[in-house]
Amino acid sequence: MDAQNVDYFLMSNAKFLEDHQIYHIRERLLAMDESQWRMLQFMQFTDPVIVLIVSILTGPLAIDRFLIGDVGLGVIKLLTCGGLGIWVIVDWILIMGITRRKNTEKLMMAIY
């Protein structure tokens, strides 16, 4: 794939992805066929900042977990009143990293 396109893609989406994976992703994208550029352009990622805001506002309802696709953990969090409030606070710290990991996994699934 064209280096300019790859760098444009990474510049636009780096904030959604895990920092330490960017190099591997770039290498992989460069090795990919040009025809897959369109598929990459239309990929949607979950914004970690939005998820953090949702987590702060509706943490005990586990909407943050449902938003990133952790349906099972979301149900557990919902049923336990947000882990008696502890899980809610832990998620305020962790949820942005978890969202970036989920986004990276989604991209990896698409390009590998």
Added chain:
Amino acid sequence: MPLTRNRFNLFVALACLAGYGWLVLIGSLKPEEVGSRYDFCLVRHFAHIPCPSCGSTRSVLSLLHGDLAGGLYWNPLGLLILIVLLVAPFWLGYDLLFKKGTFIQSFHLFENTLRRKWVAIPSIALVLLNWVWNIWKGV
């Protein structure tokens, strides 16, 4: 960190342990006394309304005292929590003993089922109805 089998099993085991510890701590109380003594719910604390799962502890306590109607009144989700608390330790023990991953496999199956529209929409509606009932009861 990705959710591996061992990490997930450990998480569920610790959650069950915390659940049993919590029940031992409040076991001597009557269900109606729990709400006034302990309040961990952030929704109730800040918004002054109960969350969808408020009353679950009182529900589990009522069910343990053999009061099914009381358990369902406080919060029907308590029945679900009690079933998980009773079944999960044995299931995890079986997986640990025979080095299997049936618990996490079933968990993923449950997740995938819940993602389907015809399951998700009624489930969300039931939780919302339960929430409205909780607010109406003022648990």
